[in-house]
Amino acid sequence: MGHMHDKWEHRGMMMETSMQEQQDGQLPPKPIAYDVDGKPLYAAPTPLPSQPQVVHMTRPFEPVEIEISSDVKKKHDESMRNFPWLNLSDHEYILSAVHRHPIGLWGPILVTTLLVSAAFTLVTDYDVIAQAFGISEQSYGTIVLIAVLFAALALIGGYLAIWIYTNNRFFLTNESVIQEIQNSIFSHNEQTVSLMNIEDASFSQRGPLQVLLNYGSIRLSTEGEESTYRFDYVQNPKRQIAILNNAVEAFKNGRPVEDD
Numbered sequence: 540m541g542h543m544h545d546k547w548e549h550r551g552m553m554m555e556t557s558m559q560e561q562q563d564g565q566l567p568p569k570p571i572a573y574d575v576d577g578k579p580l581y582a583a584p585t586p587l588p589s590q591p592q593v594v595h596m597t598r599p600f601e602p603v604e605i606e607i608s609s610d611v612k613k614k615h616d617e618s619m620r621n622f623p624w625l626n627l628s629d630h631e632y633i634l635s636a637v638h639r640h641p642i643g644l645w646g647p648i649l650v651t652t653l654l655v656s657a658a659f660t661l662v663t664d665y666d667v668i669a670q671a672f673g674i675s676e677q678s679y680g681t682i683v684l685i686a687v688l689f690a691a692l693a694l695i696g697g698y699l700a701i702w703i704y705t706n707n708r709f710f711l712t713n714e715s716v717i718q719e720i721q722n723s724i725f726s727h728n729e730q731t732v733s734l735m736n737i738e739d740a741s742f743s744q745r746g747p748l749q750v751l752l753n754y755g756s757i758r759l760s761t762e763g764e765e766s767t768y769r770f771d772y773v774q775n776p777k778r779q780i781a782i783l784n785n786a787v788e789a790f791k792n793g794r795p796v797e798d799d
Contacts, residue, residue, distance in 0.1 A: 637773055646700075
């Protein structure tokens with residue numbers, strides 16, 4: 540009986556101590572059980588085994604390389620042989636190469652022919668011209684030299700005018716539209732528009748001459764920046780616009796862009 544009395548007395552003292560600590564604002568951990576002597580038993584936290592820290596790192600995105608079929612590669616290689624100066628992707632090829640109508644060559648050819656003919660007439664009929672204008676025939680050698688230089692400059696100028704005119708070209712590929720603009724000998728620029736960005740494509744023919752000779756202008760408008768591209772003196776513009784619209788529709792719908 541004395542032993543049980545001591546145990547209950549000890550437990551009462553523990554309860555008084557716990558209540559006092561609660562009043563003081565200190566909350567010790569609660570026991571989970573008591574032993575035979577009335578002593579509290581507490582649960583000790585089990586230490587977790589140390590694990591190596593794992594750091595997740597991201598790799599840069601690597602685009603999947605598109606497989607190029609043998610047919611597309613053949614068309615690409617042929618386009619690069621015919622137009623080596625164009626910057627085409629590995630799976631891009633030319634569908635249509637649009638050149639300017641020959642009607643635009645008439646002007647420089649006509650002017651060059653008239654100037655060379657005038658120089659040739661001055662040399663061959665110098666005696667008649669000298670008598671008509673009272674020019675001394677002793678200056679014939681000087682006149683011949685001037686006429687030759689004049690004819691050479693006329694030929695060079697005519698050739699450059701034709702070269703500038705013919706170097707304005709328009710290319711339609713299975714992915715984009717490429718326009719080469721040659722304004723002068725030292726002024727050249729290239730415009731590339733993706734088929735995805737083309738919002739509207741149209742052509743126009745103005746006047747009886749354009750209708751009879753079947754040439755006109757092509758006009759493209761793009762989305763976003765609302766840019767407009769124009770290419771004049773196009774041969775058979777109706778057919779070229781039909782090819783272009785078919786290519787744009789196929790490209791936007793994810794279908795292969797086929798040759799016409």
